Amino acid sequence: MKEPVVARFRASLIFSFLFLLLAALAGRLFWIQVVQHDHYASLSRGQHLVREVSRAPRGSILDRAGRPLAARRRLPSVAVDPKFLADPEAAAAALSAALGVDREALLARIRKGSRFAWVRRAVDDPAAVEAVKGMDLALREERSGRMAKAGEPVLILEEDVRFHPLGPLASQVLGSVNIDGVGMEGLERTLDARLRGTDGRSAVLVDAHRQPILVPGMEGTPAVPGEDLRLTLDAVIQGFAEDELRRTFEKHSPRGAVCVVLDAETGDVLALASAPTFDPGAPGAATPEGRRARFATDMFEPGSTFKPLVAAAAMDCGAIGPEERIDCGEGWIRIGRRTIHEHEPRGYGTIPVEKVLAVSSNCGMARIGVKMGIPRMQAALGAFGFGRPTSLGFPGESAGRITAPKAWTESYTLVSVSFGQEICVTPLQLAAAYLPVARDGTKPPLRLVDDPSLPRGEPVRVLRPETARRVRAMLETVVTEGTARAVKKTGYRVAGKTGTAQKMKAGETSGYVSSFVGMAPAGDPRLVCLVLLDEPSKKGGTPYGSTVAAPYCTEVLRKSLRYLGVRPDEETDGRRP
Numbered sequence: 001m002k003e004p005v006v007a008r009f010r011a012s013l014i015f016s017f018l019f020l021l022l023a024a025l026a027g028r029l030f031w032i033q034v035v036q037h038d039h040y041a042s043l044s045r046g047q048h049l050v051r052e053v054s055r056a057p058r059g060s061i062l063d064r065a066g067r068p069l070a071a072r073r074r075l076p077s078v079a080v081d082p083k084f085l086a087d088p089e090a091a092a093a094a095l096s097a098a099l100g101v102d103r104e105a106l107l108a109r110i111r112k113g114s115r116f117a118w119v120r121r122a123v124d125d126p127a128a129v130e131a132v133k134g135m136d137l138a139l140r141e142e143r144s145g146r147m148a149k150a151g152e153p154v155l156i157l158e159e160d161v162r163f164h165p166l167g168p169l170a171s172q173v174l175g176s177v178n179i180d181g182v183g184m185e186g187l188e189r190t191l192d193a194r195l196r197g198t199d200g201r202s203a204v205l206v207d208a209h210r211q212p213i214l215v216p217g218m219e220g221t222p223a224v225p226g227e228d229l230r231l232t233l234d235a236v237i238q239g240f241a242e243d244e245l246r247r248t249f250e251k252h253s254p255r256g257a258v259c260v261v262l263d264a265e266t267g268d269v270l271a272l273a274s275a276p277t278f279d280p281g282a283p284g285a286a287t288p289e290g291r292r293a294r295f296a297t298d299m300f301e302p303g304s305t306f307k308p309l310v311a312a313a314a315m316d317c318g319a320i321g322p323e324e325r326i327d328c329g330e331g332w333i334r335i336g337r338r339t340i341h342e343h344e345p346r347g348y349g350t351i352p353v354e355k356v357l358a359v360s361s362n363c364g365m366a367r368i369g370v371k372m373g374i375p376r377m378q379a380a381l382g383a384f385g386f387g388r389p390t391s392l393g394f395p396g397e398s399a400g401r402i403t404a405p406k407a408w409t410e411s412y413t414l415v416s417v418s419f420g421q422e423i424c425v426t427p428l429q430l431a432a433a434y435l436p437v438a439r440d441g442t443k444p445p446l447r448l449v450d451d452p453s454l455p456r457g458e459p460v461r462v463l464r465p466e467t468a469r470r471v472r473a474m475l476e477t478v479v480t481e482g483t484a485r486a487v488k489k490t491g492y493r494v495a496g497k498t499g500t501a502q503k504m505k506a507g508e509t510s511g512y513v514s515s516f517v518g519m520a521p522a523g524d525p526r527l528v529c530l531v532l533l534d535e536p537s538k539k540g541g542t543p544y545g546s547t548v549a550a551p552y553c554t555e556v557l558r559k560s561l562r563y564l565g566v567r568p569d570e571e572t573d574g575r576r577p
Helices: 002-035 037-047 088-099 103-110 126-133 186-190 192-196 235-252 303-316 353-359 362-372 374-384 410-418 427-433 465-480 550-563
Strands: 049-054 068-080 117-120 154-163 200-206 256-263 269-275 325-327 332-335 338-341 350-352 495-505 508-520 527-534
Touching: 068 088, 068 126, 088 103, 088 117, 088 126, 103 117, 126 154, 186 192, 235 256, 235 269, 235 527, 235 550, 256 427, 256 550, 269 550, 303 353, 303 362, 303 374, 303 410, 303 427, 303 465, 303 495, 303 508, 325 362, 332 362, 332 410, 338 362, 338 410, 350 353, 353 362, 353 465, 362 374, 362 410, 374 410, 427 508, 427 527, 465 495, 465 508, 495 550, 508 550, 527 550
Parallel strands: none
Antiparallel strands: 049 200, 068 117, 068 154, 256 269, 256 527, 325 350, 332 338, 495 508, 508 527
């Protein structure tokens, strides 16, 4: 009797244990499948959910006529899955030879241990891509049987890359993007938020072999392309400017050169050229000198190109009359304790303001500056836009440099500024300062992006109309009878002023900045153009602005006016047809 009781007890114990175990399992299953269903379902989906980002197509940059300056095109990029490669060294050797990349750098990327390594991006060589497609790379044995389902050892992916249909035209204006399409310099950087658009995002459910499973309602957010932006630049006029700068390098070997062309009526920037330049399609090969947007970043003493602006301000405020005669002395004058000399050892005596500008007399301008006085001179500098960046907002644009107001003295700062010394300006500032002379006294804000949605200020009156017209006539005399009289005739009446400013180092002249600012047709200007050469060669003597800058400026004006359909003055009375 005792043994059956024990057996029944043991059976009951085992049954109870099994019952509790089954109850626990059932409870656990209930907890997982019912109570925690959403949590574990989310974990499960997460293991098979691949989140993908589709890059938004970058917008194009167009010139004023809609010609693409920077656009996009698709090129293949080559990558590898290092886990598949049985012989990384042999693979790196074969791929580097086919694609022209550094073998050791590629091998280092392959050996990092990741499942993805770029070989070369944006391969613009169809033959090289075909060679890669035909490669028979050694694969790891345990991977080769799963290739059809798990992927390929070499991946060829299509990517959008920046493309410049007109080559390196306006490269410092446009700037460049990196390999991922992010703006790094120039307008590509300034306007990056508008150009890059919004990337698309999607979640794709995949099976155990990483193949996508179509699931309704999981399409995601599509990419929104970036905006196409139109500039005021004209590709044809930009080409004229860059061609002439290349000619200056061939003949005068300057350290750098700049050309700015403005629409005299609207203030639109038609050309911004800087040399040397670079290829925005290959920014890694660019030199620091080639990247410099000299038209906006470089400061220089304007020298004699500043004199017409001072004379205009002096006439406008009543400090001198348009017919007034100025005592320029006999080659030198004294103001306070300072002696002022002409740029050439000759005297002009007492001459009218028009002749002061025509012969570019330092002594005459010093007299005019003293008649204006410090307060009115400082006010004139502000009215013309000096001492602050222009309205373009170009990246890295300089404000120039003016002596602090309280540090001015009559015999030094005031007199020096009168003939373009002790003040530093940018090419953009100087070209824009001539707009009031060209358009009867008002100065419109400069514009580079042609976008009606952007705020645009109104023109500001700087000079009276009669003052502007009088000074413009004087500047025409500079070209026909004064320092720029040697300039070849273009068929258009040109008004302008030359400049030859010394660059000083350790108290000695280290070089010159030679420049010319011109406008045409002189009777009713359509264009304002500045050409500047930084440290042109001194072979043959001093590189005066009349010989190394003016001829190229007037040639840009001639070509541009012809292109715009403006008839030469030989066929008209100087007014626009």
